[in-house]
Each structure stands twice: as structure tokens, then as C-alpha cells.
Amino acid sequence: MADPYSQSHLLSIRNLSKRYGNLTAVDGVSLDIRPGEIFALLGVNGAGKTTMIGCITGLISNFEGDIRVAGYDVRRDYQITRQLVGLVPQELNFDGFFPTAETLRYQGGYFGSRGNRERGDRLLETFALADKAKANTRKLSGGMKRRLMVCKALMHQPALLFLDEPTAGVDVDLREELWSYISRLRDAGTTIVLTTHYLEEAENLADRIGIINRGRLLRVDSRDNLMRTFGRRWIEVRLSGTVPRDLVNALAEYVPETPAPDRLRITFPESAHHRAGEEAPVKRLMLALQNAGLEVETLEGGRNRLEDIFREVVHSDRP
Amino acid sequence: MTSDNLSAETRQPHRGDVMTPGTTATADGPGSPVATGDGRPPPGAEEAARRHIAAVETRARNNRGWRGTWMLFRRELARFMKVAGQTIVSPVLTTILWFIVFGYSLGSRLDEIQGIPYVDFLVPGLIMLNLINNSFLNTGFSLFISKIHGSVVDVLLTPLSPLQLIIGYIAASLLRALIIGGLIWAVAGVMGASTLHNPAFTLIFMILTSLAFALFGLVVAILAEDFDHINIFPSFLLMPLTFLGGVFYSIDMLPSPWDTVSLVNPILYMVNGLRYGMTGVTDVPVGFGLFLVAGSVAVFGAVALYLLSTGKKLRE
Numbered sequence: 001m002a003d004p005y006s007q008s009h010l011l012s013i014r015n016l017s018k019r020y021g022n023l024t025a026v027d028g029v030s031l032d033i034r035p036g037e038i039f040a041l042l043g044v045n046g047a048g049k050t051t052m053i054g055c056i057t058g059l060i061s062n063f064e065g066d067i068r069v070a071g072y073d074v075r076r077d078y079q080i081t082r083q084l085v086g087l088v089p090q091e092l093n094f095d096g097f098f099p100t101a102e103t104l105r106y107q108g109g110y111f112g113s114r115g116n117r118e119r120g121d122r123l124l125e126t127f128a129l130a131d132k133a134k135a136n137t138r139k140l141s142g143g144m145k146r147r148l149m150v151c152k153a154l155m156h157q158p159a160l161l162f163l164d165e166p167t168a169g170v171d172v173d174l175r176e177e178l179w180s181y182i183s184r185l186r187d188a189g190t191t192i193v194l195t196t197h198y199l200e201e202a203e204n205l206a207d208r209i210g211i212i213n214r215g216r217l218l219r220v221d222s223r224d225n226l227m228r229t230f231g232r233r234w235i236e237v238r239l240s241g242t243v244p245r246d247l248v249n250a251l252a253e254y255v256p257e258t259p260a261p262d263r264l265r266i267t268f269p270e271s272a273h274h275r276a277g278e279e280a281p282v283k284r285l286m287l288a289l290q291n292a293g294l295e296v297e298t299l300e301g302g303r304n305r306l307e308d309i310f311r312e313v314v315h316s317d318r319p
Numbered sequence: 320m321t322s323d324n325l326s327a328e329t330r331q332p333h334r335g336d337v338m339t340p341g342t343t344a345t346a347d348g349p350g351s352p353v354a355t356g357d358g359r360p361p362p363g364a365e366e367a368a369r370r371h372i373a374a375v376e377t378r379a380r381n382n383r384g385w386r387g388t389w390m391l392f393r394r395e396l397a398r399f400m401k402v403a404g405q406t407i408v409s410p411v412l413t414t415i416l417w418f419i420v421f422g423y424s425l426g427s428r429l430d431e432i433q434g435i436p437y438v439d440f441l442v443p444g445l446i447m448l449n450l451i452n453n454s455f456l457n458t459g460f461s462l463f464i465s466k467i468h469g470s471v472v473d474v475l476l477t478p479l480s481p482l483q484l485i486i487g488y489i490a491a492s493l494l495r496a497l498i499i500g501g502l503i504w505a506v507a508g509v510m511g512a513s514t515l516h517n518p519a520f521t522l523i524f525m526i527l528t529s530l531a532f533a534l535f536g537l538v539v540a541i542l543a544e545d546f547d548h549i550n551i552f553p554s555f556l557l558m559p560l561t562f563l564g565g566v567f568y569s570i571d572m573l574p575s576p577w578d579t580v581s582l583v584n585p586i587l588y589m590v591n592g593l594r595y596g597m598t599g600v601t602d603v604p605v606g607f608g609l610f611l612v613a614g615s616v617a618v619f620g621a622v623a624l625y626l627l628s629t630g631k632k633l634r635e
Binding site for chain 2: 010034221
């Protein structure tokens, strides 16, 4: 049995650019993916996610920059890198000549894999397509075609799986099943890069998140770090009387607002929330209310989500 | 290349040179978290991934791609056999009808052409017509329809080299053309046509012609962007050139200057090459015909290889 892979990164991208005439679809992207992680690439439609994945997986061969999978150059050593990577493309596709099971057998066969019949049947079982094994692929529903595409990508047991918008057009139940499967797949040793514009997907699954806009990778960080850096919390109290002016002034650093005469809302960065001692905003608010002898009727609180962070990062990149 | 002899440059993560300031791009980059749940995969998953990568890498380095090529051929073969009524039976039946109508009904009113019965004269032309059409259509249609349906990515993602892709596709086309050509040849023999002058030469000529047009079909399918592009060649080029290429007549029967004009039609040499192999008669030099089909294989093969190697049209 081979020694475990020892390099730090499974995928290394350096200064990747792809141009179509005057349009720069990917603009100087550099990124590393670590073995065993789930990485989510977030971006709006046309941000460059699919083009970037195309360059890595071999669907696009003319690009500038350097891409290596397990140290192998994706253009020079494509016969090795294409066996290391798998892709579930964004666009639904089907091979209208064959039934699902047969399609899987051929797909495994192209990669020189053996035991394709058994593996194909197992995957069909896993993805609830066993009863469609003999059905022509063109007769499958959209969700079934999507699942079949996942099966196809897994037939050669890739080490690095790209899922390009895997849950687009998939119903809620199936989406959650797919998320669960992705997690299990990662636990079993498959490194996963997924693109999505469902931020909930990234929030639920990803260890790290990259935000791409207009071909440029604006930010890459762990999910928790992103939340800490860009996250905001808010607290809103409803008092038994009008909010005093002094109280508002005393909390000036927390952007106090009074949505109604008896309501006070403060907003502060996630990082401030974790500060210990008297500096913590919640404690400051409570002390101020106590000192002013004010009675709190109701108290609400919350935090912004990854979606808000994503918007903030992307909007700051506007030309 | 193995992972053990990678250059130091590729072994080392490129620390800190990846992202805009203040961000963390590399898992090991500055400011990167250490604890699980803060950007790093769970330790168990990373260990499992490292073992899995090593296993796939070992398998990948041992795979030369020929099994995959064989599977592509099998897939292509299965594709046309699934619609055999359309891809095999229909062209054979249609040609037999041509053969009966032109060879026996109308042909019986003709005297011999170049010293052989008209039926014998007609068979090679009809076979050539089918070899050209079916070898072109098999690769052309198969690849083009997969481009339209998007399933071409299934093939583009594979580790098959440009040469292996070409072999997988054209081997199936060749087989389809030879099945059809062989069936027509056999039926003609059963019906009394005498076409066994030089079977070895005939077979070589059939193979080379089929390969040339299978490669041509592949090139057209790579370049084609809509159905018109794929149909334009069989309808507006191959069919007229084949009909004007001496399938039904000898160019000696044409009035001047059309007998001379016909000499620029490459398919004339192909039809006559096959006619020579089957009956021993020809309007044009057989050596040139052989050179032409072999040259076409080389030229279309080189173009297909160039397109697939550079990724033009398919990997853009």
C-alpha cells in the first residue's frame, strides 16, 4: 500500500487567468486546497467559478497561470490529474442512447477502473436511482439527472471532487440528503470543492470559503473567521418608557438606533462580543440601563449571516 | 513523474503570496487557524484523504489509458448498434434497392461497361457511397450530438489522450462502415455480381477510405456549432461529389469537357480504386487513388490530432 500523501496541499493554483476576447473571466487567482477539506467557492452567476473549475478539470486548456493537483501540472500531466479529480458539472447533461446503469459502466471504464458494474449499482442504490437502472437517461427528471451526474463523477473514485452548483434545481429534501452525502464522502477521504450561490450550503458544509467576483478571488477564509471578521450582532430592547438621550449618547460606539421612541438597538462587531470584562457591549448596555434605572420590557438579539457578509465583500468590490 | 521527485518549488506551499492583504488563502498561511472547526478539516478526514490521494495517484500512474480507449470504442459500438435499424439495416436495404433497380432493371438494357457487366460495375460505387456516408456520419453525429446534449464533458474529463480519443471514435466508425460495406458486398455476390478480382486490395481500400472519412467526420464535429454545420458536408459536398464521382457511370461516357473536369473530384479516384479491387477495371490510375486515400487519412488525422491536442473548440 502506498505511503499517505505528504504534501500540504492537494490543489495549488497560481496566478490563474482566463480571457475570452476582452472579457476576463478569471483574473489572477491563486488558491490552495488542503487534503480532506470542504471548500466552498461563492460567487454570483458569471463570477468565474465554472471557468476556474474548467481550467482545473481539463474542460478548458488555454489559460494563463499554473495549476497543480498533487504536484502534477494539469496540462502536462493531464492523464494523472484527470484521474485525481472528478467533476459534477453545473449544466444538466445526459447521454440519450443509454440506460443509467450502462452510462455509469462506460464512465468508470474510460478511467480504466474495474468493477464498474458493482460500483455503479452501489452508487445508484445510494442515490435512490436503483429503480431507474434500466431507464434511459433522457427519461430521468431533472433531480435524477443531477444525482446521476454525481454518480458519474464518483465512478473513478476521485481524490478531489468538484461540485459545480450541485443543488441547483434540487428540492429541499434531496438537497439535505446530498449535503449529508458530501459530508460522509469527505469523512471517507474525498476532498471537496463546491461552488454555490446558496450561502446556506456553504455555511452548513464548508471548512473554508472563497468569495469570487468578476473573476477575482476577493477573500478566502475559514467560515468562523469570516463570521468573526465581518460578523455583526445586534441587540434591541423595548423599554417601559422613552429611551433617554443620555443613554443613546453613552452607547455611541455601538451605532445606537431608536426605531421607535421606546426601542433602542445597538450593533457591534462579532469580535467585540467576544471581548471579556466591562468592554463587552452586552454588559455595557445592561449596566447603562441599570444605572439609568430603566425597566426592560422585551429584549431581542441576532447576528448577520454569511449572506450579508458575502454581499458586503462583493459590494466593496464594485468598480 | 512521481510525487517523490517533485521540485522543491511545487512541494512547498507558497506562503503569504496568495491573497489580498489580511486574508488567508493557504491553509497554512499567515493568520490561518490551527484548531479544527476553524478552517481545517477534521483530522480523521485529512488522514483518510491523504491515504486516498496516494491510492488514486498510484492507480493513475499505472493507467496508460488503453482500457479507457477500449471502453470508448465499446460505447461507440453500442451506440450505433442500439439504433441498428437506422445505422445498419436502412443503408443496406436502400442500397440493395438501388442495386436491383439500377443494376438489374435499368442495367440490363445497358451493354457491358469497360468489358464488365453493369451490375459488377455498379457494386463498388454503391459500396463506396455507403462507406463514405456512414464512416463520416458515425463519428460526426456521435460527437456532435454529445456536444449538443452536454455529455461530451464525460469524455473530455477522462484521462484519454488525443490519439486515444481519435482511436476510440474512428475504430467504431470503421467497424460500422465495414459491416455495411461487407453486407452489401455479400448480398451482391449472392445475387450474382462478380466482384472478387483482388479482395485484399479491396479490403485495404475500404479500410483506408472509411478511416479518412471517419476522421473527417470527427474534425467536422469538433468544429461544428450547429446542426447545419454537420449536415452541410454530407448533403452539399459528399453526396454530389460521390454521385459525380463515377458511381453509376464511367467518365469515358461523359462528353468533353466534363470527363476532364471529373478528374478534379477526389471521390472519383476512391470509387475507381475500389472498382479496380473488385472488378479489375478503372478510369484513373489506381496508385494515385491509393495515395489519395492514404494521404486523406494522414491529413484528416493530423488535423484531428491538432484540434484535440490544442483543445481548440472543445476545450475553450
